[in-house]
Amino acid sequence: MVAPPWAAPNAFPNAAFRKAIAVYNDAFRAAGIRPEQGQSLAWDPALMLLDALRKFGFDASPTTIRDYIAGLKGWTGVNGSYDFAAIPQRGIGIDWLVMVRWDKKSKSLVGVSKPGGL
Numbered sequence: 001m002v003a004p005p006w007a008a009p010n011a012f013p014n015a016a017f018r019k020a021i022a023v024y025n026d027a028f029r030a031a032g033i034r035p036e037q038g039q040s041l042a043w044d045p046a047l048m049l050l051d052a053l054r055k056f057g058f059d060a061s062p063t064t065i066r067d068y069i070a071g072l073k074g075w076t077g078v079n080g081s082y083d084f085a086a087i088p089q090r091g092i093g094i095d096w097l098v099m100v101r102w103d104k105k106s107k108s109l110v111g112v113s114k115p116g117g118l
Helices: 015-028 037-056 062-070
Strands: 072-078 078-081 096-103 106-113
Touching: 015 037, 015 072, 015 078, 037 072, 078 106
Parallel strands: none
Antiparallel strands: 072 078, 096 106
């Protein structure tokens, strides 16, 4: 099945991505939670918002925050490296997806493709 890169991080040699994955996994491990799809979908947007608030402060307008996020290029999270100029509204293309299979023994997803499903 298709999965975001956090499900099979070894398929992606990008150093910034590996750092993002380590932070993500460490945070959930410290909370005693095994992260899954739902957490990953909220993780990157939440960190983008935090970055905007760090840059502009808590008085930033919604327009300022939206414009900041819409202008991100090269911002890397657990779902890949975002480029909202190239891929408006989404920021990530299919080159950050990977094919995975469920491994019953380890009870985890295992990557079976290269980035983009190759």
